[in-house]
Amino acid sequence: FVDKAIDTILGTYANRPNPPEHIVLxxxxxxxxxxxxxxxxxxxxxxxxxxxxxxLAGPIYQPG
Structure with a gap:
């Protein structure tokens, strides 16, 4: 779902001058x-x- 949302967001701006090539998550x-x-x-x-x-405040940890 998230990868499709990224494509939708980038596609929304595709026809504008200087469209973004990347997104920040x-x-x-x-x-x-x-x-x-x-x-x-x-x-x-x-x-x-x-x-x-x-x-932000993610429960991300490094296994080990």
Whole structure:
């Protein structure tokens, strides 16, 4: 769903002068988990579309 939302957002501005090529994703709490799952599962698709990820109070931890 999130990857389709990214395409929809970028497509909304596609016909404007100087359309954005990238998007910034901001996740709060579980939204951060959703973003990181998207990036880890579809990195080849999202790496050209996502410029920056901000995680606010996300339960992201480094296993180890």
């Amino acid at each position: 901001i996740g709060h709490s579980v939204g951060s988990v959703v973003i990181f799952n998207l990036l880890s599962s579809r990195w080849s698709i999202t790496q050209t579309k996502v410029k920056l990820v901000l995680s």
